Amino acid sequence: MNTADLGLPVDVPSTALFTDQYELTMLRAALASGTAERRSVFEVFTRRLPNGRRYGVVGGTGRVLDAVENFRFDTAVLTFLREREIVDEETLEWLAGYRFRGDIWGYPEGEVYFPGSPIMRVEGTFAECVLLETVILSILNHDSAIAAAASRMSAAAxxxxxxxxxxxxxxxxxxxxxxxxxxxxxxxxxxxxxxxxxxxxxxxxxxxxxxxxxxxxxxxxxxxxxxxxxxxxxxxxxxxxxxxxxxxxxxxxxxxxxxxxxxxxxxxxxxxxxxxxxxxxxxxxxxxxxxxxxxxxxxxxxxxxxxxxxxxxxxxxxxxGHPTSSMVYKLVARAESADPKAPLVPVAKKSTGGKTSVGGRKWAARRLDSYGVAEAEVLGTGPVPGGLADRQLLVELVKGGEVVAREPLDAARERHTRARAGLPMSATQLSRGEPVLPTEYLHESSGS
CATH class of the missing domain: 3.20.20.70 (Aldolase class I)
Known part of the structure; x- marks a missing residue:
């Protein structure tokens, strides 16, 4: 079996510069302040679906795994950063040894999602997680938008x-x-x-x-x-x-x-x-x-x-008509100190204008009605209720920096067919409407 069979790229160029500059300047400042090594949890989610859409489709997960695996600051990249004076020598030295060694959980590719769904959860030190924001969002926002459009078209066809x-x-x-x-x-x-x-x-x-x-x-x-x-x-x-x-x-x-x-x-x-x-x-x-x-x-x-x-x-x-999925990558929990055993504290953006977020490391499950049809997307930060334990949506994608969830592209395609079939019939209506499932939050204190 060759790499194409698994959906792997044929070449493996560094993805490290698929990054906004402020990620590196945040890293530089965090290294200087001593907060860079604080254990952190980032989540990818969207606050709303595109106007009139009933569900979203997770696309690009396999490409994200490739990008994370190839996120390396090689000599050419480091030289560029040095010549532009984007970061200092201490930060360059840190970047030279960069490897993501954290964990990533997420909705498997092809699954459907709704407003607030923690489509991907990235855990590790602040320093190693913050650098992945742009590359993860650029892939998921694009691919999920195309997958959603394709899903609507295939339902119509x-x-x-x-x-x-x-x-x-x-x-x-x-x-x-x-x-x-x-x-x-x-x-x-x-x-x-x-x-x-x-x-x-x-x-x-x-x-x-x-x-x-x-x-x-x-x-x-x-x-x-x-x-x-x-x-x-x-x-x-x-x-x-x-x-x-x-x-x-x-x-x-x-x-x-x-x-x-x-x-x-x-x-x-x-x-x-x-x-x-x-x-x-x-x-x-x-x-x-x-x-x-x-x-x-x-x-x-x-x-x-x-x-x-x-x-x-x-x-x-x-x-x-909707070329992006409007996903964001937000810090939802961080440790009280750089001590690896320090407990996690929920954090969230509270500004006005509709850009708030919900703090805490979340789980997600899909509740079914008596007919076996999905009726709600349930999110929480505490223990998972017994009735939802076997309906959890997030799966482990990366463990300790190692990809653990490679799969053939056909597996994601087949998953989407099953996921869409499990939604209420109104999900595939082309008339404008609200998300076909409501998102419910079970608020409890975040565990460590």
């Missing part, structure tokens, strides 16, 4: 497969991460070869309008494609006249033609006409793939259309 094809609509590296997150959220394939190479996601792709325009006639283009790729290929039929193209496609490939793709026009109307024409020509098994700026609403509107698969690009890789 039902049993019809979805193709991720947004690489040309975003940053080249973001495209790879987006493809991975979309796969977790329910997409079946990707057009992005880098995503296929790095994460083992199935890849697909045939031709664009340029290929048709290259040839002297549409028929010549179809003949070239069928000769090269076989009768099971997908022919793009909306470069000129759709009806003429469908007729030519079947004449060239025969009734064994794999599929036709429609990329423009009134997709509902055109799909019905194309299906009728294909059936009349005897190509009853030829599938119809539609593309063209689809989102979950457009996909839902095509539920009654004779469509077999959807290709989605722009709306997916931009989170279908």
């Amino acid at each position: 039902g049993d019809r497969p979805l193709i991720e094809m947004g690489a040309r609509r975003t940053h080249e590296l973001a495209a790879v991460a987006a493809s991975r997150a979309a796969y977790v959220g329910g997409f079946a394939t990707t057009s992005d070869l880098a995503a296929g190479f790095r994460y083992g996601i199935p890849t697909v792709g045939t031709s664009a309008h340029a290929f048709t325009l290259l040839h002297d006639s549409e028929r010549d283009a179809f003949q070239a494609q069928v000769t090269t790729l076989g009768r099971g290929t997908t022919l793009l039929v909306d470069t000129y006249d759709v009806a003429e193209a469908v007729r030519a496609a079947v004449e060239v490939a025969g009734t064994e033609l794999g599929a036709v793709r429609i990329d423009s026009g009134d997709l509902l109307l055109v799909a019905h006409r194309v299906r009728q024409q294909l059936d009349e020509l005897g190509a009853t098994e030829t599938k119809i793939v539609v593309t063209s700026d689809l989102d979950e609403y457009a996909i839902a509107s095509l539920a009654a259309a004779p469509v077999d698969a959807y290709g989605v690009g722009t709306q997916l890789v931009t989170g279908s």
Whole structure:
């Protein structure tokens, strides 16, 4: 098994500079004040879901584990920090030996979450934990937004497969991460070869309008494609006249033609006409793939259309209007002193303006109703009630600095399917609404 099978990056560059400068200046000041070694607990959560969304989807956990593992201040990075005079020599010396040796717990990838859910909990010294804020948030905020959009689209698509094809609509590296997150959220394939190479996601792709325009006639283009790729290929039929193209496609490939793709026009109307024409020509098994700026609403509107698969690009890789999950990384508990045995004290931001947080090291569990359907997200800082002990959501991801929760990407994909199925039916409604589960807090003093 190679690294792509486990979702590991092919290369392992340092991730240490995926960091905001204030993390290093806080470290410098904490080292000087003697507080850097205080045991600390940080939590990642969001105060609210994007407007109108019913649930969130955890995406990017596997990438976070890679990033933490590769968070190293090598010679080139240290030289950059020294030349810019970002930190002093004492701090540089400390960074040279940096390795995260703490613990990380979190919702497993593919799980759903709600406002306040402690999606990830990072524990260790203040110094080693604070440096990870930006890289963790940048991954989780992006990937969770894409996974949530993908989940809504896959719910709207039902049993019809979805193709991720947004690489040309975003940053080249973001495209790879987006493809991975979309796969977790329910997409079946990707057009992005880098995503296929790095994460083992199935890849697909045939031709664009340029290929048709290259040839002297549409028929010549179809003949070239069928000769090269076989009768099971997908022919793009909306470069000129759709009806003429469908007729030519079947004449060239025969009734064994794999599929036709429609990329423009009134997709509902055109799909019905194309299906009728294909059936009349005897190509009853030829599938119809539609593309063209689809989102979950457009996909839902095509539920009654004779469509077999959807290709989605722009709306997916931009989170279908919500490109971030608004997650934050907050200190919720810290030790009274640098003594490793010092008890933890809950801490929380209390400022006005809606940016408050709840202190204390939290557990999370999902309570079910008498039918086995989720009815509440329950968070607490004390003992876990007996009825929720076997419903806890956080799992150990890193122990003593060592990753302990590697898993194939398919495991996260399957987990999401189960998690979404366990929510109330209204979770997959596309109409705007409140989170499908309320978040309940059981306030008790934090343990050490």
